[in-house]
Amino acid sequence: MNSIFRPASRIEDLGVSEILAITARAAALKRDGRPVIALGAGEPDFDTPDHVKEAAIAAIRRGETKYTNLDGSPLLKRAIRDKFLRENGLDFGPDEVTAGAGAKQMLYNAMMASLDPGDEVIIPTPCWTSYFDIVRIAGGVPVAIPCPGEGGFRLSPAALEAAITPRTRWLLLNSPSNPTGAAYAERDYRALLEVLDRHPHVWLMVDDMYEHLVYDGFRFVTPLALDPSLKDRCLTINGVSKAYAMTGWRLGYAGGPAGLIAGMAVVQSQSTSCPCSVTQAAAIAALDGPQDFLAARRDSFAARRDLVVDALNRIDGIQCRRPEGAFYAFASCAGILGRTTPGGKVLESDRDFCAWLLDEVDVAVVPGSAFGLSPYFRISYATSAAELTEAMTRIGDACGRLT
Numbered sequence: 561m562n563s564i565f566r567p568a569s570r571i572e573d574l575g576v577s578e579i580l581a582i583t584a585r586a587a588a589l590k591r592d593g594r595p596v597i598a599l600g601a602g603e604p605d606f607d608t609p610d611h612v613k614e615a616a617i618a619a620i621r622r623g624e625t626k627y628t629n630l631d632g633s634p635l636l637k638r639a640i641r642d643k644f645l646r647e648n649g650l651d652f653g654p655d656e657v658t659a660g661a662g663a664k665q666m667l668y669n670a671m672m673a674s675l676d677p678g679d680e681v682i683i684p685t686p687c688w689t690s691y692f693d694i695v696r697i698a699g700g701v702p703v704a705i706p707c708p709g710e711g712g713f714r715l716s717p718a719a720l721e722a723a724i725t726p727r728t729r730w731l732l733l734n735s736p737s738n739p740t741g742a743a744y745a746e747r748d749y750r751a752l753l754e755v756l757d758r759h760p761h762v763w764l765m766v767d768d769m770y771e772h773l774v775y776d777g778f779r780f781v782t783p784l785a786l787d788p789s790l791k792d793r794c795l796t797i798n799g800v801s802k803a804y805a806m807t808g809w810r811l812g813y814a815g816g817p818a819g820l821i822a823g824m825a826v827v828q829s830q831s832t833s834c835p836c837s838v839t840q841a842a843a844i845a846a847l848d849g850p851q852d853f854l855a856a857r858r859d860s861f862a863a864r865r866d867l868v869v870d871a872l873n874r875i876d877g878i879q880c881r882r883p884e885g886a887f888y889a890f891a892s893c894a895g896i897l898g899r900t901t902p903g904g905k906v907l908e909s910d911r912d913f914c915a916w917l918l919d920e921v922d923v924a925v926v927p928g929s930a931f932g933l934s935p936y937f938r939i940s941y942a943t944s945a946a947e948l949t950e951a952m953t954r955i956g957d958a959c960g961r962l963t
């Protein structure tokens with residue numbers, strides 16, 4: 561007898577991320593021999609540093625290939641605590657840090673550990689696509705606050721104040737941001753923290769994944785360092801994926817109140833158990849090892865950001881704000897909508913525009929709608945300057961053919 565799979569209601573309306581779908585489509589076209597330039601995925605093009613790889617190989621040789629402590633070995637937790645203290649001025653105890661298979665797992669553990677049905681999570685949008693669905697899977701209600709480009713894609717204190725209800729459990733902030741690259745300066749954070757001061761039932765979750773990728777001398781800060789009184793209601797999430805070009809190794813970590821950290825370990829204990837033992841050795845080397853190569857990588861990203869933003873702003877119909885950090889440019893295509901392709905199709909949305917770019921000139925970018933703000937598109941500029949130059953020429957030529 562044939563049986564048709566009936567998904568659980570908690571995932572019924574969810575799909576795999578649009579970014580992964582576009583990346584898969586671009587890869588399929590490439591296999592067909594098309595000269596695709598993929599600017600969809602959010603992944604540094606640098607290699608994992610050699611000293612990190614060597615540490616992993618040495619760990620394998622030492623036989624560190626067994627289960628470790630559930631949410632990170634004591635040595636890894638030491639390295640995480642040292643990192644938080646050295647780079648962020650945050651002093652966490654051993655029971656106030658945790659590690660798992662990526663910052664994504666940290667977010668997932670935290671939401672699963674803290675949300676009851678109907679609990680609200682305030683999420684400034686545009687935002688990373690996973691935030692909404694993680695909250696939904698955990699039974700919570702994502703509350704989107706639109707943060708338009710005119711305000712630098714940043715949440716304003718007034719908008720935050722207006723969104724808080726008695727059911728608000730978390731405010732989730734990400735700086736520098738995926739997908740906009742916008743970052744909160746100290747004064748921006750202070751204004752938001754004043755609002756949180758008035759609402760002690762609201763906890764703050766911050767995603768600092770792009771901490772090391774800030775440009776033009778921008779000073780990265782994390783909110784807890786600005787207001788230590790938040791310590792009993794703030795979770796600070798970070799990871800090695802973006803800073804050390806370690807996306808495939810899967811290691812993220814977080815610091816926060818011991819009760820929440822213990823709850824996150826409960827969730828992890830019934831899903832993935834400990835993060836990969838070999839990866840933990842690599843992460844220790846990344847966090848404890850030399851940091852000087854980060855500056856050269858940062859300079860390289862900054863140059864590529866300028867290349868992309870300048871080229872986009874030269875195209876009639878496209879406008880792009882120069883972001884403070886991360887490796888994304890988030891450009892408005894409002895001026896393109898309503899125009900007609902040589903094939904006679906009217907481009908009516910950012911999704912139309914991105915699909916057409918891939919068909920017409922083999923450039924894969926992600927529509928703003930995937931991140932909750934239209935009409936925009938996101939370019940990941942973590943690829944070679946030569947490819948970026950070629951992609952910008954192709955986008956410019958394509959737009960020039962619209963009438």
Ligand code: PMP
Nearest residue numbers: 662663664688738769799801812
């Ligand atoms: N937060 C943000 C804002 C991201 O862009 C990403 C990766 N795209 C993550 C978290 C997850 O990183 P990872 O799970 O690889 O540590």
